[in-house]
Amino acid sequence: MAEIRVLSSSVADKIAAGEVAERPSAVVKELVENAIDAGADKIEVEIKQGGVGYIRVTDNGCGIPRGQVKTAFLRHATSKLTEIDDLYRISTMGFRGEALASICAVSQVEIVTKTADAEEGTFLSVANGKAEEESLIACGDGTTMVVENLFANVPARMKFLKKDSTEAGYVADVLSRIALSRPEISFTYICDGNEIFATAGDGKLENVILNLYGLEHAKAILPVDYTEEKIRIHGVVGKPEISRGNRSRQTLFVNGRYVKNHVLSKVAEEAFRNRMMVGKFPFFVLHVDLPAELVDVNVHPAKTEVKFANEKQIYDVAYHAIKNALYVKEETVSVQEKSIEQPMPKMTVSAPISNYSPQPQRVNPILVREYMDATIPKEMPSVSSVKEPTPVKVNIIEETPFKQEVMEELQSVLEMDEPAKIIGQIFDTYIICQQGDEVFFIDQHAAHERMRFETLKESYQKKEKFTQMLLSPIVLNLDFREKQTVMEHLSGFLMFGFDMDDFGGNAVIINGTPVAMDESRIRDLMLELSDAMEQQRQHPIADFEEAALDMIACKGAIKANKHLSYVEMQDLVQRVAELETQGVNSCPHGRPIRITFTKDEIEKLFKRKL
Numbered sequence: 001m002a003e004i005r006v007l008s009s010s011v012a013d014k015i016a017a018g019e020v021a022e023r024p025s026a027v028v029k030e031l032v033e034n035a036i037d038a039g040a041d042k043i044e045v046e047i048k049q050g051g052v053g054y055i056r057v058t059d060n061g062c063g064i065p066r067g068q069v070k071t072a073f074l075r076h077a078t079s080k081l082t083e084i085d086d087l088y089r090i091s092t093m094g095f096r097g098e099a100l101a102s103i104c105a106v107s108q109v110e111i112v113t114k115t116a117d118a119e120e121g122t123f124l125s126v127a128n129g130k131a132e133e134e135s136l137i138a139c140g141d142g143t144t145m146v147v148e149n150l151f152a153n154v155p156a157r158m159k160f161l162k163k164d165s166t167e168a169g170y171v172a173d174v175l176s177r178i179a180l181s182r183p184e185i186s187f188t189y190i191c192d193g194n195e196i197f198a199t200a201g202d203g204k205l206e207n208v209i210l211n212l213y214g215l216e217h218a219k220a221i222l223p224v225d226y227t228e229e230k231i232r233i234h235g236v237v238g239k240p241e242i243s244r245g246n247r248s249r250q251t252l253f254v255n256g257r258y259v260k261n262h263v264l265s266k267v268a269e270e271a272f273r274n275r276m277m278v279g280k281f282p283f284f285v286l287h288v289d290l291p292a293e294l295v296d297v298n299v300h301p302a303k304t305e306v307k308f309a310n311e312k313q314i315y316d317v318a319y320h321a322i323k324n325a326l327y328v329k330e331e332t333v334s335v336q337e338k339s340i341e342q343p344m345p346k347m348t349v350s351a352p353i354s355n356y357s358p359q360p361q362r363v364n365p366i367l368v369r370e371y372m373d374a375t376i377p378k379e380m381p382s383v384s385s386v387k388e389p390t391p392v393k394v395n396i397i398e399e400t401p402f403k404q405e406v407m408e409e410l411q412s413v414l415e416m417d418e419p420a421k422i423i424g425q426i427f428d429t430y431i432i433c434q435q436g437d438e439v440f441f442i443d444q445h446a447a448h449e450r451m452r453f454e455t456l457k458e459s460y461q462k463k464e465k466f467t468q469m470l471l472s473p474i475v476l477n478l479d480f481r482e483k484q485t486v487m488e489h490l491s492g493f494l495m496f497g498f499d500m501d502d503f504g505g506n507a508v509i510i511n512g513t514p515v516a517m518d519e520s521r522i523r524d525l526m527l528e529l530s531d532a533m534e535q536q537r538q539h540p541i542a543d544f545e546e547a548a549l550d551m552i553a554c555k556g557a558i559k560a561n562k563h564l565s566y567v568e569m570q571d572l573v574q575r576v577a578e579l580e581t582q583g584v585n586s587c588p589h590g591r592p593i594r595i596t597f598t599k600d601e602i603e604k605l606f607k608r609k610l
């Protein structure tokens with residue numbers, strides 16, 4: 001047996017450092033949090049070689065007074081009160097005053113710092129935990145920390161690091177989360193000499209999203225802000241089109257601190273049910289602000305998983321917050337009325353598809369500019385379209401500089417009424433329509449399923465009877481187990497619009513169904529529903545009714561591969577337009593109902609245009 005010895009302080013420091021500074025991204029996190037605590041509103045982070053070679057964090061915060069610079073690197077040195085009144089403090093308390101000490105135990109650190117009232121700043125270099133030299137230096141207000149050769153003296157930890165590009169990715173993740181939580185601070189991230197992102201620091205979350213994830217995301221977010229019983233949920237959720245195949249674009253803050261909470265992710269997904277494709281996960285950046293006593297702090301300080309004292313309550317509030325956001329209409333902009341003469345196409349649907357006022361859009365200059373850049377033809381329309389009247393859009397935009405009036409005019413052009421012309425049906429599955437400068441395809445099954453679903457839901461909610469009585473009742477023979485489960489859930493079936501009864505033996509008799517459907521599909525639906533009801537009994541989900549109505553809608557809907565008459569198509573197109581004005585544009589499983597190509601896009605495909 002080896003002798004029992006007390007570890008030297010330098011070894012102890014290295015072990016402690018393993019927790020605070022386990023990898024470059026953790027070092028960046030500590031340094032950036034210090035910069036935020038110092039009141040900075042501009043923070044620049046630069047790394048090289050995944051952060052192992054070099055990390056620099058520069059802030060314009062309060063700086064450290066000359067006499068205290070050395071002290072800041074001592075273990076347990078902190079200028080911050082340890083308030084036990086919020087989650088952040090509680091969960092990082094284990095590390096209070098330890099970050100700088102830990103970091104400098106495993107690297108070489110240089111600091112340049114100056115307070116506003118000092119004439120000159122201080123330079124200090126610290127290597128392997130020991131302060132080397134201190135001198136005066138001319139510099140601006142704030143602090144720059146440079147950390148080099150991280151873990152060079154801890155080979156074991158060095159081995160545990162991933163390749164540089166992966167570590168750099170972790171740094172980007174950490175920094176983007178912090179940036180999302182602090183839109184009022186401008187963050188710049190530079191990696192190996194390239195600026196990866198820079199946030200504006202103008203206090204607007206949507207701009208942080210624009211800077212981090214690009215225009216596509218910034219265009220597709222909906223604000224969330226909802227308070228109930230001292231619990232406030234705020235931030236943004238993304239429309240289904242920016243959902244991802246994993247949860248990497250879900251960001252949650254509890255009392256300002258980044259955390260992970262699996263169940264809250266589930267709640268968000270639940271709120272998106274019927275609007276999102278199965279296997280897709282919604283984008284969100286959400287803050288949960290609540291009294292500290294409602295958070296279970298019994299978690300390791302370095303861990304990001306959080307538990308709530310009263311889970312159910314928090315989840316209910318979050319669910320409502322997100323649902324509300326999904327259904328709220330956007331703020332209206334006043335748009336100049338403008339009547340534009342349009343030739344009427346011959347075959348038109350009785351109610352033109354954009355006859356319903358579309359969801360008013362906030363006019364965002366960046367988006368309008370982007371739209372214009374993408375849609376304005378740089379040359380006149382090509383040969384085949386010369387016969388058509390030149391679209392008004394082109395005239396306005398080509399000859400007028402970018403001004404407020406242009407934007408308004410553009411907006412009104414976008415919103416003008418144009419009847420949709422049904423071109424026909426292809427593959428017995430899709431309906432093709434032309435409207436203005438667009439051609440679109442409607443998936444007849446998706447559209448019909450959604451229509452059925454909405455009608456069913458409405459009747460169900462209003463407690464109207466929606467049973468379709470069958471001309472002659474059907475007797476269904478089930479097996480023993482199936483019969484048992486169906487009978488156990490008989491009241492459920494009646495509630496969802498079935499008219500049915502026990503028919504002795506293993507049979508049931510069906511007199512009516514929730515929607516008209518093929519006999520062959522009734523049995524499938526019943527079994528699917530009884531499975532779902534059984535499942536619900538064991539693991540209840542919030543939106544079971546919706547899920548059940550969705551199953552019914554799906555089984556009753558027009559299938560793909562069915563020839564439709566013109567009138568049937570007309571009806572479907574019209575209903576799709578109605579649904580779209582209510583913000584519904586996917587089938588209950590989240591598949592899109594319609595896909596649109598602009599004339600411009602088609603011309604690009606044919607290389608008539610660049």
Ligand code: ADP
Nearest residue numbers: 034035038063072078079096097098099100143
């Ligand atoms: P803690 O943040 O828990 O106090 P640290 O070891 O991270 O512990 O920092 C020690 C102290 O150094 C802080 O309390 C603060 O006074 C000072 N400090 C560190 N970084 C900065 C900075 N960027 N600007 C101003 N002061 C800083």
Ligand code: MG
Nearest residue numbers: 030033034099
């Ligand atoms: Mg700190």
